[in-house]
Amino acid sequence: MSDRIFGVVGLLLAIGFAFSALAIEESFLSDAVGPKAFPLIIAAILGLSSIVIAIRPDAEPEWPALGRLVEVGAAVVVMILYAEFLPIAGFVIATAFAAAYLAWRLGSGPIESVIVGVGTSLGIYVIFHLVLGLSLARGPLGF
Amino acid sequence: METFASLADGFAIALTWQNLMLALLGCFLGTIMGALPGLGPSNGVAILIPLAFTLGLGATPSLILLTSVYYGAMYGGRISSILLNIPGDEPAMMTCLDGHPMAKKGFAGEALSLSGIASFVGAFLATWGLIFLAPQLVKIALLFGPAEYFALFALAFMTLGGVSSTNQAKSAFAAALGLGLATIGVDTQTGVPRFTFGEVHLYDGLDFLVAIVGLFALSEVFIFLEHRHGGSDAEGRKLNIGRLYPPMSMVRKCTPTMLRTSFLGFIAGVLPGAGASLGSFISYSMEKRLVDKENTFGTGDPRGVAAPEAGNNAAAGGALVPMLALGVPGSGTTAVLLAVLLALNITPGPLLFTQNPDVVWGLIAALFIANFMLLAMNIPMVGLFTRVLMVPSRILMPIVAMVSFVGIYGISGSSFDLLVMIGFGVMGWVLRKLDVPLVPIILGTLLGNSMENNLRRAVTIDNGNWWTLIDSPLSIALWAIAIIGFVLPLIVGARVKAKMHQRRDEEGAISD
Numbered sequence: 001m002s003d004r005i006f007g008v009v010g011l012l013l014a015i016g017f018a019f020s021a022l023a024i025e026e027s028f029l030s031d032a033v034g035p036k037a038f039p040l041i042i043a044a045i046l047g048l049s050s051i052v053i054a055i056r057p058d059a060e061p062e063w064p065a066l067g068r069l070v071e072v073g074a075a076v077v078v079m080i081l082y083a084e085f086l087p088i089a090g091f092v093i094a095t096a097f098a099a100a101y102l103a104w105r106l107g108s109g110p111i112e113s114v115i116v117g118v119g120t121s122l123g124i125y126v127i128f129h130l131v132l133g134l135s136l137a138r139g140p141l142g143f
Numbered sequence: 144m145e146t147f148a149s150l151a152d153g154f155a156i157a158l159t160w161q162n163l164m165l166a167l168l169g170c171f172l173g174t175i176m177g178a179l180p181g182l183g184p185s186n187g188v189a190i191l192i193p194l195a196f197t198l199g200l201g202a203t204p205s206l207i208l209l210t211s212v213y214y215g216a217m218y219g220g221r222i223s224s225i226l227l228n229i230p231g232d233e234p235a236m237m238t239c240l241d242g243h244p245m246a247k248k249g250f251a252g253e254a255l256s257l258s259g260i261a262s263f264v265g266a267f268l269a270t271w272g273l274i275f276l277a278p279q280l281v282k283i284a285l286l287f288g289p290a291e292y293f294a295l296f297a298l299a300f301m302t303l304g305g306v307s308s309t310n311q312a313k314s315a316f317a318a319a320l321g322l323g324l325a326t327i328g329v330d331t332q333t334g335v336p337r338f339t340f341g342e343v344h345l346y347d348g349l350d351f352l353v354a355i356v357g358l359f360a361l362s363e364v365f366i367f368l369e370h371r372h373g374g375s376d377a378e379g380r381k382l383n384i385g386r387l388y389p390p391m392s393m394v395r396k397c398t399p400t401m402l403r404t405s406f407l408g409f410i411a412g413v414l415p416g417a418g419a420s421l422g423s424f425i426s427y428s429m430e431k432r433l434v435d436k437e438n439t440f441g442t443g444d445p446r447g448v449a450a451p452e453a454g455n456n457a458a459a460g461g462a463l464v465p466m467l468a469l470g471v472p473g474s475g476t477t478a479v480l481l482a483v484l485l486a487l488n489i490t491p492g493p494l495l496f497t498q499n500p501d502v503v504w505g506l507i508a509a510l511f512i513a514n515f516m517l518l519a520m521n522i523p524m525v526g527l528f529t530r531v532l533m534v535p536s537r538i539l540m541p542i543v544a545m546v547s548f549v550g551i552y553g554i555s556g557s558s559f560d561l562l563v564m565i566g567f568g569v570m571g572w573v574l575r576k577l578d579v580p581l582v583p584i585i586l587g588t589l590l591g592n593s594m595e596n597n598l599r600r601a602v603t604i605d606n607g608n609w610w611t612l613i614d615s616p617l618s619i620a621l622w623a624i625a626i627i628g629f630v631l632p633l634i635v636g637a638r639v640k641a642k643m644h645q646r647r648d649e650e651g652a653i654s655d
Contacts (some may be wrong), residue, residue, distance in 0.1 A: 002576075002577060003153035003577065006491045006577050011248050014319075017323055017338075018523035020338055021337075021338075021503045022334060022610050024330075024335070024337050025317055025335055026335065026500070027333040027334060027335050030332075030333050031332055031333070031599050032602050032603045032606065032649075033598065033599040033602050033603060033604075033607075035330040036332070036601075037333055037598075038326065038594075038595040038599070039323065039337065039338075042319050042322045042323045042326065043319075043323070045171075045315060045318075045319040046319040046320065046323060047315065047317075049312045049313070049319060051631060052312035053310070053312045053313060053316060055294040056312070056357065057315075058310055059479070061577055061578065062577045063576065064369045064370075067369075068368075068369050068371070069369075069438045071369065071371070072365050072368055072369055072572065073455060075364070075365065076365075076565060076569055078567075079544075079548075079561075079565045080565060081359075082548065082561075083548075083558045083561035083565065085560060086327060086548075086552065086558060086561070087558060091549075092640065093285060095545055095548075095549075097544070098541075098544075098548075099541040099544070099545050100148060100541075102364070102368075102540060102544055103444050103523040103538060105368060105371075105536055106367060106368065106371065106536065106537035106540055106541070107371060108537045108538070110167075112537075112538075113472050116537075116541055117536050117541070118547050119547070120541055120542050124545060124546065124549055128194075128197065128549055129555070132194075132197060132198055133197075133548070134197040134553045135551070135553070136549065136552070137552065137556075
């Protein structure tokens with residue numbers, strides 16, 4: 001069933017891709033092929049392979065239980081927040097929180113999580129910023 | 144003789160303190176990444192790409208660092224195969240079959256050092272193979288026009304799925320997805336924006352480094368989160384190694400095996416789409432058929448340890464041949480290495496050998512040096528790397544995730560790229576669940592633009608005649624191979640793949 005849904009989604013993606021390819025505005029100065037042809041070929045392959053996937057599905061993959069899905073979803077949310085807050089809070093603080101969260105969700109105890117979070121953050125800061133001179137996001141506190 | 148002169152020049156380039164230190168660092172990190180289950184060669188190289196850039200390294204030093212990681216990961220993969228019966232990376236799968244039984248019989252140290260020697264022999268011979276085969280391939284490639292290049296790219300995509308996936312439709316889907324992603328951004332020939340939906344960040348196209356790190360490294364973190372696999376695989380087990388050097392008689396007994404499988408692995412590596420996993424698989428099965436008279440394979444036969452290790456390391460070297468000579472990588476990790484070259488504004492392919500001989504020969508010399516370093520690291524110091532196996536993934540995975548973020552942020556300094564990377568991470572996770580191979584996606588995003596440019600150049604040169612694509616004998620031959628490579632696995636591939644896939648789960652989507 002998963003593969004059938006996947007095939008249908010893929011087919012919709014291919015159709016959407018083909019339509020936006022057709023909508024590309026051509027410049028008056030164009031080569032013989034133009035900017036549309038290659039994307040249209042790709043859309044055709046994408047569509048055909050999606051149809052095959054939908055018609056001949058593989059065995060069902062093992063989907064995680066709902067709780068696990070929420071887990072992955074929550075991690076995604078934390079990562080998005082991390083990306084957004086990085087320039088605001090600064091590298092060290094944001095990274096410590098994100099790393100501690102991930103460590104906690106992978107089964108560390110509270111104290112270990114904090115240690116992993118702070119350790120990862122400071123470790124990366126020292127190695128990448130102080131030693132290697134990579135510019136990391138600066139927060140209001142200067143780090 | 145010319146070859147040796149070039150090689151000598153290469154050593155002159157590689158033998159600087161900076162390059163030696165980078166090779167050492169790369170070998171060390173690579174072995175660790177190979178040893179840790181969950182981090183393979185393509186992940187390892189992907190995570191370290193940003194490091195190479197932020198260090199401000201030039202082309203040759205970056206390549207030296209990253210190929211050392213690549214070779215190191217190939218060496219390291221066997222450690223957890225032998226000690227824990229869990230392959231550290233995919234090519235090390237076959238090493239479990241005899242390596243772990245040997246360890247159970249109390250010969251862990253012998254198995255580790257023997258496989259270290261086998262890795263060395265495989266990689267060493269493959270590097271020689273690279274030296275002699277790549278220039279020959281370059282001579283052929285110089286005959287290629289745009290139409291032939293287009294056919295060659297098609298060949299790479301069509302054969303890639305043959306081994307890496309169980310389902311050809313899914314690998315075709317993955318390739319098309321990657322190529323489609325590559326078309327995002329301003330069209331290079333006419334300057335019109337495509338698929339940007341008005342988002343300014345997308346005008347430059349998607350950065351393939353962002354895609355690679357997201358697909359490979361972040362999706363791994365999600366897999367671990369999903370299984371809440373936070374412990375260490377080595378927990379509660381005694382990693383007893385014993386003696387560190389194999390008896391000479393054992394090495395002598397395995398020598399013919401190592402030589403044969405090095406050759407076989409090298410060939411498997413050179414072939415497009417095959418890579419190291421196939422190299423170790425066919426090496427093991429051939430040796431089993433050839434020398435296993437007493438049915439000792441699978442019960443801890445030293446030859447069964449030497450065969451796949453020599454095979455997969457030789458394949459790693461072989462896979463560099465098409466990457467350097469044609470600009471078309473044959474495996475996941477070489478695709479990632481290609482990304483490094485492209486990001487450094489170096490176009491691999493036949494011209495690389497004439498325009499940047501320092502890069503090519505410096506790299507080859509560095510491979511020899513890295514090989515000796517790895518041998519030294521992997522025999523006396525193997526105990527150090529076994530300790531690494533004790534690091535639980537609840538500590539390791541946050542570090543992997545954060546280093547990925549730092550690396551990408553360090554390159555671009557924009558939160559937008561981080562969001563794109565997270566998107567790729569989620570996509571990678573879903574696709575791995577659905578058993579869609581990720582390597583064709585990477586290859587598509589990497590090669591998409593030059594594939595399209597070659598197509599358009601070929602057709603434009605011939606005044607809009609599309610038949611020009613199959614006009615020369617060379618391009619017809621390439622198309623024929625491509626079609627055979629796509630169709631053949633549908634017919635005979637099912638059996639081979641079933642055997643190869645017996646031992647793997649969703650790890651298989653990142654195949655090398």
